[in-house]
Structure formats: structure tokens, C-alpha cells
Amino acid sequence: MELGESAAYVRREVQARVLIATITNPPVNALGADVRRELVAAIEAAEADETVEAVLLVGAGKNFIAGADIREFGKAPRQPSLPEVCERIEQCQKPVIAAIHGVALGGGLEIALAAHYRLAVAGARMGLPEVHLGLLPGAGGTQRAPRLIGVPAALDMMLSGRQIDTEEALAIGLIDRIATGGDAYTHGLAYAQELLSSRAPVRRTRNADRHLTDRDASRAAIAAARADTAKKTRGLFSPLKIVETVEATLEQSFEQGLLTERNLFAQCMASPQRAGLIHAFFAEREVLKAPETRDAKPRPFAHIGVVGGGTMGAGIAVAALDAGLLVTMIERDDASLASGRANIAKVYDGLIARGRMSEQDKENLLARWTGGTTYDALATVDIVIEAVFEDMAVKRAVFSELDRVCKPGAVLATNTSYLDVNELAASVSRPGDVIGLHFFSPANIMKLLEVVVPKQVSADVVATAFALASKLRKVPVRAGVCDGFIGNRILARYRTAADYMMEDGASPYQIDKAIREFGYPMGPFEVSDLAGGDIGWATRKRRAATRAPDERYVQIADRLCERGRFGQKTGRGFYLYPNGSRTGSVDPEVEAIVEAERQRAGISPRTFTNDEIIRRYMAAMINEGANVVHEQIALRPLDVDIIFLSGYGFPRHRGGPMKYADSVGLKTVVDDIREFAKEDPVFWKPSPLLAQLVESGADFSSLNQYA
Structure with a gap:
């Protein structure tokens, strides 16, 4: 492909001696085979053009590159492979700059590691999350990351799979600078021109050795990670393989380390654990689709009512407050209401004690909480969730009051773990508004939300339940009505x-x-x-x-x-x-x-x-x-x-x-x-x-x- 030819996945243009390669594979610029092929073509076009002196890699849309293309999982490999793409980028004879915005995850970060310089726009996040899929970074990440940021930081990123922000990335040496304001394209181009003006050399990550000079400290970090991983991961396969690949950075040449990485990556791919983890990955996305959510639009909601201030009710209230929603809690008397508020405050006090929240944060959250001792306090809520004693007579009495006071269109939800939601729905004048929202305790922490769908419920109420789950950062699973649900x-x-x-x-x-x-x-x-x-x-x-x-x-x-x-x-x-x-x-x-x-x-x-x-x-x-x-x-x-x-x-x-x-x-x-x-x-x-x-x-x- 010549420089002027159109490219569907990596758009190329030249500005002021810089070839700008923009990855355009929406929605997240995943590294599919076509993207990989056109990235290699962009590097080769830059090297063949005497007017080009540097290459800028940037992502279109909201992200740099979010990782591999999950549609290729389980299929026959297509060339070029991601390791070959990273190798081609690193071996480029002209400086290659990665300008990161949004996220650079997995293979996306490995692309950036293979570049010679890295800039990130404030707010960007970076990570190597392959461990969550039973894998390890397989495109040189296990060899380049320790050389660039040191063994302890590399192990932490790979074994936790967590995403780090730009400030941490700069502190550990993962990126060279943070850009504030503006976009990655503009900042990246300015950085590339600055590097050219200063005659900055090609700087290959494979040759970085500053963090590997203290071999004893690196070996101690590996030994500690191996012992900790064996203790915490209870037989998981890939975490210990990650430790083994990082160890290769100390004991082998870069080329030998890549071979070790490929061998251990293949072992992870063949592991039943990888199959189980990837199934979980796909399944978590598939459960977000329910028949009722295909066409129905969720009802708008900003104000949540909670009936009951015990452990479950307080947990639901905390989850809603954390999501930025208004919360009105009701209890039978002032003392019980005060206890309910105290249960909420106790959660936040625990976060304050661990340094994860300030006193002001707590006050800001609780400012969106109101309480009452009569059902009339729920007259304006958009969704109300009862979390009272698991007894049908008690719950029917609650729903009778909700039916009386709640505005038309309000969603009436029960948190029952076992009881017949159809019976509850039939007890009110608006059964189409009734749904089960079975939270798991503690409700502010547990991810699962069973969305229990009674026979008369309106489709938009089900859609609202799924939208609420998303707002609360829960994993919703649709369930029918039976004793105990799923x-x-x-x-x-x-x-x-x-x-x-x-x-x-x-x-x-x-x-x-x-x-x-x-x-x-x-x-x-x-x-x-x-x-x-x-x-x-x-x-x-x-x-x-x-x-x-x-x-x-x-x-x-x-x-x-x-x-x-x-x-x-x-x-x-x-x-x-x-x-x-x-x-x-x-x-x-x-x-x-x-x-x-x-x-x-x-x-x-x-x-x-x-x-x-x-x-x-x-x-x-x-x-x-x-x-x-x-x-x-x-x-x-x-x-x-x-x-x-x-x-x-x-x-x-x-x-x-x-x-x-x-x-x-x-x-x-x-x-x-x-x-x-x-x-x-x-x-x-x-x-x-x-x-x-x-x-x-x-x-x-x-x-x-x-x-």
C-alpha cells in the first residue's frame, strides 16, 4: 500500500515530517488482523518515504487501543501476529511515538511499549489485564515492561491486571510525559516535532537496562511474587507463568525471553483455565442482553426509594449513593431510621479508616440521602426497592402502601430472595410496574443482581432494571419466577x-x-x-x-x-x-x-x-x-x-x-x-x-x- 492509498483501519497522513498513523477500528480500536496488517504497512511506508522522519501512532475515537479483537478468540491465527507487529514497530529506523488517550490495554499497551517514546493525555488509563483471561502478555510485554519500569512494577501490573492512571504511569517510567488539555493527535504531533528538533534518537525498549542493574533486588521481587502468587491464586495457572516469563528478563537475552514468553503463552492458551476464564468474559457481556431490553427503553430515574434500613437496605442505599443517585429511605420509626442512616455511615467510616475516602466525601454522599417514617416520603421516587423481612404478608403490606403513594410510572421492586414476585405483583393495581431486584449481601459490594421478571411486567420496567444495574455497576442476570429464582x-x-x-x-x-x-x-x-x-x-x-x-x-x-x-x-x-x-x-x-x-x-x-x-x-x-x-x-x-x-x-x-x-x-x-x-x-x-x-x-x- 502506497502512502497515498486509503486504508480502512489505519489512516495515514504526513504532517511536518511526521507520518501520523491513526487506528480507526471502532468502537475501541481492537487489534484485529486488518489493523495489525495496516500498522505494519504504515511503518514500512514511513521507512520508504525520505520526507518522513518520525511516526506517530494515535487512536481515533475514545481510545488508543483497548486490546485484542475478541472476535478472533478461538479462531485460526491470522498474519501478521501481534508479536510481529510489535517487533516491526520497535525495529523501525525512525522514531515512533505512541500518543495514548482513553485506554491502552493488553495488546494496545504492548504496541505502546514497542514504540520508542510514549505520551499520554491526562485521564488515560493503561494496563496488562491478560491474567483475567488466563493468559499472559504475549507480544513482548513480559520482556519490555520489566526493562522499562522494573521487575516489581511490571509484576504488579501483570499479576493484578489493574489499570493505572497517567500519574502512576509517569512515576514508574511507563510513559515519558503527560499532556493536559487538547487531544492526543495534537499533543502527539507537537511531541514528535519536539523530538525531531532535538535530534532524539531511536530508543528501543529492548535495550533499556537501567531497572535491571540491581539483579539481587529483582530476583528478590520475583521470589516474593512467586510465593505470594502461589498462596493467593489457589492453583491458577497463568499467574505463576507470568512470574516465570518476567524471570526470563534476568536470565535470558531479549530474543530468548521472547521465545520463553511465546512458549508459556501457548501453554496458557492450551489450559482449561483459559477456556473457563474466556467463557466468563464473554458470558458477562452476553447476560446484559435480555429479550425485553432489545426494543424497550428504560424509564428515566434519578431518585431511588429504599424501604428498610437494615444490612441489606443500607447496602442498597450505599450502592445508589455511590452511583450519584438521590436516595430516600423509610423506616417504621425515628430510632429505626437513625439506625439505618448509621448503617450507611458505618460503611463510609470504614472507607475513611482505610484512607479510601475523606470526611468531606462522606458528607457529600450523605447530602443526597433523606429519610422518613411514612410512605408518603416516597411520593416522588422513580424506583423504590423494598428490603424488609422475608415474609409474604409483610411484603404485601409494604406493596399496598407503595401502590398508594408512588407516582404513576414508578418502578416497584422487591428484594426478595425466594418469594413469589407474581403474587406480589397481583396484589397491586399496577402489576406491570413490579419487578424483583435480588441484591446479594453486602449489596454495596457484591456484583450480582438477579432481575426477577414476573409474568405481567412491562418490558420497559425490565429495561429500567438493567439500566439501574449498569448505573450501580452490577452484573444483571434475568431470572424467571420460582422459589429461590436461579x-x-x-x-x-x-x-x-x-x-x-x-x-x-x-x-x-x-x-x-x-x-x-x-x-x-x-x-x-x-x-x-x-x-x-x-x-x-x-x-x-x-x-x-x-x-x-x-x-x-x-x-x-x-x-x-x-x-x-x-x-x-x-x-x-x-x-x-x-x-x-x-x-x-x-x-x-x-x-x-x-x-x-x-x-x-x-x-x-x-x-x-x-x-x-x-x-x-x-x-x-x-x-x-x-x-x-x-x-x-x-x-x-x-x-x-x-x-x-x-x-x-x-x-x-x-x-x-x-x-x-x-x-x-x-x-x-x-x-x-x-x-x-x-x-x-x-x-x-x-x-x-x-x-x-x-x-x-x-x-x-x-x-x-x-x-
Whole structure:
């Protein structure tokens, strides 16, 4: 391609001896094959033109380059590869300047690292987030970054995957200067001309060695990172490979280090963890699409009402305040309202104590909070969310008042975890305005928001719920109406499987340990203690009247609750929590209660291996996940995956329970269920969808699309 020819992805022009190569691949200038090819062509055109003395790389639109083109994931590689592009940029005989604005992430930052000089406009953000996809920077980033900014800073960027701002980037030497005001094009061109006027040389990052002269300090940083990573990442593959590639900068030449990087990158690509993490990446974007959001527009909202100032209500209020919304909270009396405000203030006081917020920030946020003790205070809110006690009669009484006072068009939302949203909607005069917004505690921190869609809801109310989730920085997942919706319905099933194993011979401590080793941060009995055993006890009592007479029922948790053992809040549950400790210790009294219940039930305990525990636990989870998809409570298997990744601590590198099922093979799961059914045919019944997929030779991933 000659200099004057048009280019679809990298626009070229010459201004004052500088060839300006503008990447134009909206919306984020992803590094697709066409962009890579035209970047190489731009460098070659600059070298072939005697009137050109430097090259400026700049991005069109809102970003420099946001990274790889995700549409190429899983497809056959196309030339030139990104490492070849970076090599071609670095080897250019004329100075190459990267002018960064918006974001430069992953391969986008690797392009900038290969350039000879780097400028960033104030507000730009840079990062190497490949670890979140089970990968490592594979275009020389692991070799160039340590040479440019030092081993500790490079390891921090790559192992955390975090984005850094321009001030930090300048401080560590990632960029050469910050430009304020104006655009990257103008500042970049001025910087290029300044470099030419000063006869600045070509400065290749591969030759930078200032940060590598103290080899002992660099080796100590690598040893510390390796130990810390092994401890924190619980068996994740790519983080330790990142440490290994960075170590190559000390032990190998640049060319050998690139070969090491490519070899370890290929190992990461072949890892099942990479497949799970990339599935999670795509699934988180896919759940943002729901049938109702295709055409319906969200209703405008700026003012949120919250009914209830307890832990959940306060958390919802904090999330809304943090998002810049007005919040009106109501409680039954002045003392309860003061307690609700104190619960909000306590969250902010904790941030102040950790140096993450100032007292003035707190006051500014709370200035958007108002409270009241009558429902009339909610007359002007756009969305109201009730967060009161989990009892249908109580919630119906609340909704009766909301129906009376809220303005026409206000969205009436319930935060119920289990109850029938259709029944609540039918109890008011405007069922089309009613929706479920199931937050997870603590609501200001947990990412997941189950959007529970009753049968009479208006499409624009669903769209509003998804827009609110975006505003609150939550991950919304559409759920149909049933007892427990998606997450808690499935949770009840695999928790029952855990209870059965406990009564049959596995201790709660062994089960928790096996689940942690699988990758969960906590096991089911630890989670019960954290949430409060009384919550599950209330649910079990509510369901007792409808429990099938032939269904096995384990009473161990009830025996603990009868003794006031509700978990961390009472200092004892399945574990002991002395002196307010958050870490539980084994309690012989619990083991005695378990043994007594086995004897009462006439069960002779047997041993379980950790593998058996995982097989049963996951089979119950997968089978019920298949049922909620079969019944269209969840739109697709990926919705189940994101529920468990975002709200239940499922190990992200496994991609979610349905992705995990695909990885082990659905036939294996069905075979396990049929084997377990020999001892308990009531509990272990293969889902019709699971059986159908096995029969047809398909898997869950084949269903991850709209009809």
C-alpha cells in the first residue's frame, strides 16, 4: 500500500515530517488482523518515504487501543501476529511515538511499549489485564515492561491486571510525559516535532537496562511474587507463568525471553483455565442482553426509594449513593431510621479508616440521602426497592402502601430472595410496574443482581432494571419466577447434597475443605455460618408443609439452630468463632451432634474421598442448573454460570457450573447421577434437558444463544 492509498483501519497522513498513523477500528480500536496488517504497512511506508522522519501512532475515537479483537478468540491465527507487529514497530529506523488517550490495554499497551517514546493525555488509563483471561502478555510485554519500569512494577501490573492512571504511569517510567488539555493527535504531533528538533534518537525498549542493574533486588521481587502468587491464586495457572516469563528478563537475552514468553503463552492458551476464564468474559457481556431490553427503553430515574434500613437496605442505599443517585429511605420509626442512616455511615467510616475516602466525601454522599417514617416520603421516587423481612404478608403490606403513594410510572421492586414476585405483583393495581431486584449481601459490594421478571411486567420496567444495574455497576442476570429464582434454587439443591454427605459420613469440615480446594473461597457450612443459620432455618420451616413425604430430610442444621448456634453473629455455628473471630475453628460439640443425628436416622457412617464430595456436590448443582434452563427460569446455561461466578464464589477459572459440566463431559455427569440414584432415586433424577443433550451428543454451550 502506497502512502497515498486509503486504508480502512489505519489512516495515514504526513504532517511536518511526521507520518501520523491513526487506528480507526471502532468502537475501541481492537487489534484485529486488518489493523495489525495496516500498522505494519504504515511503518514500512514511513521507512520508504525520505520526507518522513518520525511516526506517530494515535487512536481515533475514545481510545488508543483497548486490546485484542475478541472476535478472533478461538479462531485460526491470522498474519501478521501481534508479536510481529510489535517487533516491526520497535525495529523501525525512525522514531515512533505512541500518543495514548482513553485506554491502552493488553495488546494496545504492548504496541505502546514497542514504540520508542510514549505520551499520554491526562485521564488515560493503561494496563496488562491478560491474567483475567488466563493468559499472559504475549507480544513482548513480559520482556519490555520489566526493562522499562522494573521487575516489581511490571509484576504488579501483570499479576493484578489493574489499570493505572497517567500519574502512576509517569512515576514508574511507563510513559515519558503527560499532556493536559487538547487531544492526543495534537499533543502527539507537537511531541514528535519536539523530538525531531532535538535530534532524539531511536530508543528501543529492548535495550533499556537501567531497572535491571540491581539483579539481587529483582530476583528478590520475583521470589516474593512467586510465593505470594502461589498462596493467593489457589492453583491458577497463568499467574505463576507470568512470574516465570518476567524471570526470563534476568536470565535470558531479549530474543530468548521472547521465545520463553511465546512458549508459556501457548501453554496458557492450551489450559482449561483459559477456556473457563474466556467463557466468563464473554458470558458477562452476553447476560446484559435480555429479550425485553432489545426494543424497550428504560424509564428515566434519578431518585431511588429504599424501604428498610437494615444490612441489606443500607447496602442498597450505599450502592445508589455511590452511583450519584438521590436516595430516600423509610423506616417504621425515628430510632429505626437513625439506625439505618448509621448503617450507611458505618460503611463510609470504614472507607475513611482505610484512607479510601475523606470526611468531606462522606458528607457529600450523605447530602443526597433523606429519610422518613411514612410512605408518603416516597411520593416522588422513580424506583423504590423494598428490603424488609422475608415474609409474604409483610411484603404485601409494604406493596399496598407503595401502590398508594408512588407516582404513576414508578418502578416497584422487591428484594426478595425466594418469594413469589407474581403474587406480589397481583396484589397491586399496577402489576406491570413490579419487578424483583435480588441484591446479594453486602449489596454495596457484591456484583450480582438477579432481575426477577414476573409474568405481567412491562418490558420497559425490565429495561429500567438493567439500566439501574449498569448505573450501580452490577452484573444483571434475568431470572424467571420460582422459589429461590436461579441462584438460591440451585443452592438449596447442592446444599442438600452436602447435608446428605454429612449425615452419611463426611464431616462438615472435610466437605468445606474439599470445596475450598476446588476453588471456592468458602465451603457450604462456612457460608451458612457467615449468612446466619437462622435464615436457612426460617426457609426450611416455611417449606416444611410442602416437603414431599418421601424426601429425605437432614436435621443436623436444625439441631444447631435449636441451640442458638446461628454462626458468626452468635460466635458459634458449624464452627466456633471465639472473641468475634471471622475465622472459624473445628468444634467437637458439632461433631457429637452430627454423630447423634446419624444414630437417630439409623445411618452407619462411611468414608468419602474429596473427589467423591466434589462429584456429588457438582452433580447436584449442574443437574438443577439444567432444570432451571429447561424450565426457562434461566434463559441460557451461561446465565447460570454468571449467577454463580458473580454471586456464589464459584471459581472463575472453571467458567461456572455449566461450563465446568461441558469440560468434564455431560455423559460423565449423567452417569454419576444415575449411579447416585441407586441409593436415593427421589433426590437424584437426571434433568430432562441433561438427558436430552447427552442423547443428542450436544453440550450446554450449544444453548448459549437466543431462539
